[in-house]
Amino acid sequence: MPSPEVVVAKPDYWEEAVAHLMRRDRILKKIIPQHGDTWLTKRSTPFVTLARAILGQQISTKAADSLWERFLDTVGRRPTPAGVLDVGLAGLREAGLPQRKCEYVQxxxxxxxxxxxxxxxxxxxxxxxxxxxLVAIRGIGRWTAEMFLIFHLQRPDVLPLDDLGLLKAISLHYFSGEPVSRFEAREVSSAWQPWRTVATWYLWRSLESNPVQD
Incomplete structure (x- = not known):
């Protein structure tokens, strides 16, 4: 949520997308007003965004934050490709980063x-x-690439079907908690086009107020 002191610009398509989603989807019509003061914000440089995504894969948010802090302590508070290469694999390993993630960031x-x-x-x-x-880089699969499209490039119509949070939210709100297939998720999302990024964003937010147990 943006702080009262800092005005964070909305993507230029945001209001049009919200109007479309509230008109086309009865679930989002209820969810969106609960999160009216939040929207998608851009994250750092392309390199930093991707490095953080790689280090945060398949671990909890808390663990990812801790790993990121160790990374920054090692390569500097403003990471650059040159800085990471200067530290090298050995330096990253000494900082406590997992071997595979060190290789990926390198x-x-x-x-x-x-x-x-x-x-x-x-x-x-x-x-x-x-x-x-992006997927030609070790450690970057489709999910990470799609997160980059959403959070850095702010593309408006990304549907990350490999994202467990999105599938969980669709299960909760559209299927009474029953597991959903990628096909079913895609079917639900057909009403969201061309603003599937925005729908996904609000469904992620809905999990913060309606936590679902794993």
Whole structure:
């Protein structure tokens, strides 16, 4: 939630998307007003966004935050590809980062340093082209690439079907808590287009006020 002292700009499509979703989906019509003072905000630089995503994969938010702090203590508070490469695998391991994640972050830094990826072009590339470039980096699968599309590029129509939180929210609100398949989730989402990112955002928020047990 944005603090009262800092005005965080909404994506320019946000109000149009909200109006569409509240008109087309009876569940979101109830959820959205409960979170009217929150919206999608952009996260840091492309490199930092991806590094944090890699380090936070498959662990709790608390553990991810702790790992990120150790990473920053090691490579500096403003991580760069060059800084990560200077520290090297040994330095990251000494900081207590898992071996595999150290390797992934090093590969990410190498891709950026050697210009194997082209972040300056991503804003003009379509979603699937960005995903294709990102998944060539070790440790980045489709889910991580889609999180980048949502949180950094702020693409409006991303549906992350591999995201457990989204599937959990769809199960809770649309299927009375019964497990849902990717096909069923996609069917539910058909009414959200072309604003599936925004629908996903509000469904994530709904889990904060309606926690679902694993």
């Amino acid at each position: 590969d990410l830094a190498t891709h950026f340093a050697e210009r194997r990826v082209h972040p300056e072009k991503w804003t003009s590339m379509d979603d699937e082209s960005v995903v294709s470039e």
